[in-house]
Amino acid sequence: MESAIPVHLQCPRTRQKRVPDDYQPPYPSFVARFQPAVAQVAMAYFGLQFRGSMTAQPREALAGLEQAFSAANAPGHWDRASHVDEAGYTNIISIAYWDRPAVFDAWFAAHGTHWASGANKLDGCGTFTEVLRPRMERFETLFSSSERAEGVAVVSAGMSDVVQEHAYWGGARDRMPASQTEALAPAGAPRVVTEGLYRRVVPHDNVCLIRSGQDWGDTPPEERRMYLEDVEPVLRQGMDFLRDDGLAIGCFANRYMRVLDAQGAELEKSFGMSWWKSLAALERWAESHPTHVAIFGAAMKYLSALGPAAKLKLYHEVSVATTDEQHFEYFNCHDRTGMLRA
Amino acid sequence: MESAIPVHLQCPRTRQKRVPDDYQPPYPSFVARFQPAVAQVAMAYFGLQFRGSMTAQPREALAGLEQAFSAANAPGHWDRASHVDEAGYTNIISIAYWDRPAVFDAWFAAHGTHWASGANKLDGCGTFTEVLRPRMERFETLFSSSERAEGVAVVSAGMSDVVQEHAYWGGARDRMPASQTEALAPAGAPRVVTEGLYRRVVPHDNVCLIRSGQDWGDTPPEERRMYLEDVEPVLRQGMDFLRDDGLAIGCFANRYMRVLDAQGAELEKSFGMSWWKSLAALERWAESHPTHVAIFGAAMKYLSALGPAAKLKLYHEVSVATTDEQHFEYFNCHDRTGMLRA
Numbered sequence: 001m002e003s004a005i006p007v008h009l010q011c012p013r014t015r016q017k018r019v020p021d022d023y024q025p026p027y028p029s030f031v032a033r034f035q036p037a038v039a040q041v042a043m044a045y046f047g048l049q050f051r052g053s054m055t056a057q058p059r060e061a062l063a064g065l066e067q068a069f070s071a072a073n074a075p076g077h078w079d080r081a082s083h084v085d086e087a088g089y090t091n092i093i094s095i096a097y098w099d100r101p102a103v104f105d106a107w108f109a110a111h112g113t114h115w116a117s118g119a120n121k122l123d124g125c126g127t128f129t130e131v132l133r134p135r136m137e138r139f140e141t142l143f144s145s146s147e148r149a150e151g152v153a154v155v156s157a158g159m160s161d162v163v164q165e166h167a168y169w170g171g172a173r174d175r176m177p178a179s180q181t182e183a184l185a186p187a188g189a190p191r192v193v194t195e196g197l198y199r200r201v202v203p204h205d206n207v208c209l210i211r212s213g214q215d216w217g218d219t220p221p222e223e224r225r226m227y228l229e230d231v232e233p234v235l236r237q238g239m240d241f242l243r244d245d246g247l248a249i250g251c252f253a254n255r256y257m258r259v260l261d262a263q264g265a266e267l268e269k270s271f272g273m274s275w276w277k278s279l280a281a282l283e284r285w286a287e288s289h290p291t292h293v294a295i296f297g298a299a300m301k302y303l304s305a306l307g308p309a310a311k312l313k314l315y316h317e318v319s320v321a322t323t324d325e326q327h328f329e330y331f332n333c334h335d336r337t338g339m340l341r342a
Numbered sequence: 343m344e345s346a347i348p349v350h351l352q353c354p355r356t357r358q359k360r361v362p363d364d365y366q367p368p369y370p371s372f373v374a375r376f377q378p379a380v381a382q383v384a385m386a387y388f389g390l391q392f393r394g395s396m397t398a399q400p401r402e403a404l405a406g407l408e409q410a411f412s413a414a415n416a417p418g419h420w421d422r423a424s425h426v427d428e429a430g431y432t433n434i435i436s437i438a439y440w441d442r443p444a445v446f447d448a449w450f451a452a453h454g455t456h457w458a459s460g461a462n463k464l465d466g467c468g469t470f471t472e473v474l475r476p477r478m479e480r481f482e483t484l485f486s487s488s489e490r491a492e493g494v495a496v497v498s499a500g501m502s503d504v505v506q507e508h509a510y511w512g513g514a515r516d517r518m519p520a521s522q523t524e525a526l527a528p529a530g531a532p533r534v535v536t537e538g539l540y541r542r543v544v545p546h547d548n549v550c551l552i553r554s555g556q557d558w559g560d561t562p563p564e565e566r567r568m569y570l571e572d573v574e575p576v577l578r579q580g581m582d583f584l585r586d587d588g589l590a591i592g593c594f595a596n597r598y599m600r601v602l603d604a605q606g607a608e609l610e611k612s613f614g615m616s617w618w619k620s621l622a623a624l625e626r627w628a629e630s631h632p633t634h635v636a637i638f639g640a641a642m643k644y645l646s647a648l649g650p651a652a653k654l655k656l657y658h659e660v661s662v663a664t665t666d667e668q669h670f671e672y673f674n675c676h677d678r679t680g681m682l683r684a
Contacts, residue, residue: 015358018512020527020622026630169511169629170360185362280362287511287629288368290642297639300632 004163004175008036009136013180018170025167027303030146031160031175032153034099040135041152042104043209043319044075045273046094046115049126049333054090057123065094068111073103076155080264081257081271086243087334089126091255095211099155101133116329118198126333130275132209132321139319140175142166150269150315151211169287172318173279184320186278190252190342201328201339203321208279212316213259213271219311226302227312234298238291239272246274249289250281252342275339279320346505346517350378351478355522360512367509369645372488373502373517374495376441376478383494384446384475385551385661386417387615388436388457391468391675396432399465407436410453415445418497422606423599423613428585429676431468435599437553441497443475458671460540468675472617474551474663481661482517484508492611492657493553511629514660515621526662528620532594532684543670543681545663550621554658555601555613561653568644569654576640580633581614588616591631592623594684617681621662 001024003010034041046065048058062080069078075096082092098104108131114120116129141152146159153159165174173179188204214235216227239256246254252275259269276282286292303310328339335341343366345352376383388407390400404422411420417438424434440446450473456462458471483494488501495501507516515521530546556577558569581598588596594617601611618624628634645652670681677683 016525018360019626020525020620023622023626167630168626183358183362278362280365284361284365284510288509290646293635293639293642297635300635304632 001164002161004031004140004160004165005177005180006033006036009177011177011180015179015181015183017165017174017179019165019168019174023164023168025162025164027167027308028162029166030143031163032141032143032149032156033158033160034136034156038099038136040101040133041139041155042098042101042131042133043152044096044098044104044108044112045128045130046096046112047126047128047130047333047338048092048122049085049089049128049337050124051089055123057121058125061120061122061127062092062094065111065115068107069094069096071107071111073107073110075104075107077151079259081259083255083257085255085336087336089334091337092260093255093257095151097152097155104133116198116331118331120331124332126331126337128330128333128338129327130338131327132319133325133327134319134321135325137178138176138321138325139317140172141317142172142175142315144312144314148215148313150213150215151317153315153317170283172316173283176279176318176320178320184279190339192340192342197332199330199333199340201330201342203323203326203328204277205323206278206320207326208276208282209273209319209321210276210282210316211271211273213269213314215269215313216311217268218313223306223311226305231295231298231302234294235272238295241289241291242272242274242285246285247341249285250277251285252276253336253338275342279318282318343504343506344502346373346482346502346507347519347522348375348378351519353519353522357521357523357525359507359516359521361507361510361516365506365510367504367506369509369650370504371508372485373505374483374485374491374498375500375502376498380441380478382443382475382477383481383497384440384443384473385494386438386440386446386450386454387470387472388438388454389468389470389472389675389680390434390464391427391431391470391679392466393431397465399463400467403462403464403469404434404436407453407457410449411436411438413449413453415449415452417446417449419493421601423601425597425599427597427678429678431676433597434602435597437493439494439497446475458540458673460673462673466674468673468679470672470675470680471669472680473669474661475667475669476661476663477667479520480518480663480667481659482514483659484514484517484657486654486656490557490655492555492557493659495657495659512625514658515625518660518662520662526621530665532681534682534684539674541672541675541682543684545665545668545670546619547665548620548662549668550618550624550660550662551615552618552624552658552660553613553615555611555656557611557655558653559610560655565648565653568647573637573640573644576636577614580637583631583633584614584616584627588627589683591627592619593627594618595678595680617684621660624660
């Protein structure tokens with residue numbers, strides 16, 4: 001067992017982790033490990049928003065983005081997912097990860113800046129770009145299995161051994177190196193600046209992003225039935241709550257998304273991604289709101305029944321970004337899109 | 343809103359509380375407030391253990407204890423509760439509280455020392471005495487209603503205003519003044535010393551005791567049905583787990599008890615009381631073990647459905663005691679009694 005905080009990012013603490021040094025988690029979990037030379041990553045969400053079915057222009061734009069992801073300075077990994085939002089719009093989001101911000105910057109200058117600038121003419125579709133560039137101290141990952149990386153972990157050097165800091169509330173904070181010395185409290189409030197159809201968000205300090213996913217592709221029939229009938233409906237209720245009523249508890253936006261394959265067909269993978277006022281607000285919802293207590297209870301029951309035989313794979317990545325690590329822009333999107341609600 | 347830590351016990355922190363200063367709990371809770379002159383309390387559990395029905399001698403011993411609770415240096419409050427343990431023995435425990443240890447010492451010298459010494463001849467019954475004398479820094483209370491005190495709160499000066507540090511995991515620790523500067527980690531292990539039928543426990547540092555109760559006496563019919571049918575069975579399962587299998591997770595003993603009236607009839611009040619290796623072990627069970635997640639989920643569902651109209655009253659008191667604040671002795675008790683399992 002090892003600490004989720006890699007040795008090279010450990011420092012003298014002024015703040016304590018929540019568990020004693022002899023804490024033994026009740027089941028194994030793993031984190032992504034990066035080469036010590038990696039100082040910062042980039043996570044870029046490129047969204048396309050439309051009603052009804054997609055026309056030729058946006059379809060070509062998606063194909064163009066896919067091509068750009070193979071161009072010079074390409075991301076180390078990308079995937080694509082979709083959801084229908086509360087306003088009835090379909091959102092297809094292409095998510096790309098880089099392990100060097102300078103490479104991302106070069107790529108973005110060549111292929112990314114136009115996405116949500118309004119330069120694209122996409123038959124009335126909306127587009128948005130949401131980028132975080134957290135330093136290594138400011139994000140953490142967690143995986144139920146070390147066999148399949150997702151998200152930012154795909155651009156890592158591989159998985160850790162079993163880590164200590166998980167299976168208790170506050171684990172995400174304790175896995176994040178910055179928590180050794182920082183409260184990660186939010187400062188200020190995000191502000192939307194409107195220039196016609198184009199809107200950008202002036203960020204606040206310590207915004208929090210979580211991408212939390214599940215992959216039921218490997219589950220045998222009985223486990224799949226349990227996931228789809230006993231767990232997924234409870235998860236969906238919680239996701240709907242955050243989407244519709246999250247603002248009061250500090251959740252700016254939540255998208256419960258289905259991952260797509262190269263042809264745009266739905267895979268047996270989903271994730272929730274949500275923007276939060278702070279890590280603390282996310283912690284409070286996760287540990288004490290009835291909707292997440294219900295999700296946790298359903299997941300506990302499921303995992304207790306199956307034990308180590310469970311084939312469902314769970315993962316998440318949580319970032320807490322300073323203002324200079326954030327970039328949000330929206331073109332022709334409806335008012336409840338992403339950080340526009342903030 | 344105020345801090346659960348009274349002003350006169352606040353000190354410069356070397357350890358942080360888990361929530362930010364602007365944290366707003368989602369519902370009100372209250373703590374017992376003591377006069378600043380109160381530096382330490384005593385909580386004494388006098389147990390009587392027997393199989394089948396009670397005979398004359400133990401009945402007289404209970405009456406004698408009741409009389410002693412009215413004698414000089416009497417406790418400020420006492421109550422009595424019973425349960426049938428996993429070995430099939432009935433345990434009647436008389437629980438008394440003092441707000442001055444010197445007064446307790448005087449009372450104990452006159453009326454208490456003989457209880458579990460073997461001096462009582464009680465038709466083969468077992469007896470035990472379990473005493474904690476925590477300083478104010480080392481215990482905390484929590485009440486869902488400020489209208490009815492229970493346990494140690496009855497010897498307090500009254501209830502606080504709404505407090506901040508509750509409704510999140512780790513709240514008990516954050517309410518305990520010692521947590522401002524101490525990890526409250528256990529040191530050493532308790533050891534049982536046997537002298538014939540008499541056994542005492544040489545304690546370890548930072549043992550943890552919780553008494554956590556519910557009072558459904560004021561609930562109207564529909565709420566009572568919900569409590570008894572939807573919540574109580576889940577609570578009982580958790581209590582049974584701790585009683586039968588708690589040792590592996592640091593719970594030395596758990597008693598799920600029914601409070602008795604002066605005639606020995608059951609009131610509509612119950613509580614769990616359990617001895618733990620450490621506050622951390624209790625925290626881990628409470629926040630992540632399936633049995634308590636189920637209790638928490640059932641309680642959340644119940645309280646969400648009823649809102650502020652709920653008439654169920656909940657309370658607890660948690661102590662973390664140094665070795666010099668503990669006293670355990672057992673006479674003719676079975677091996678699975680209280681701290682004898684440690």
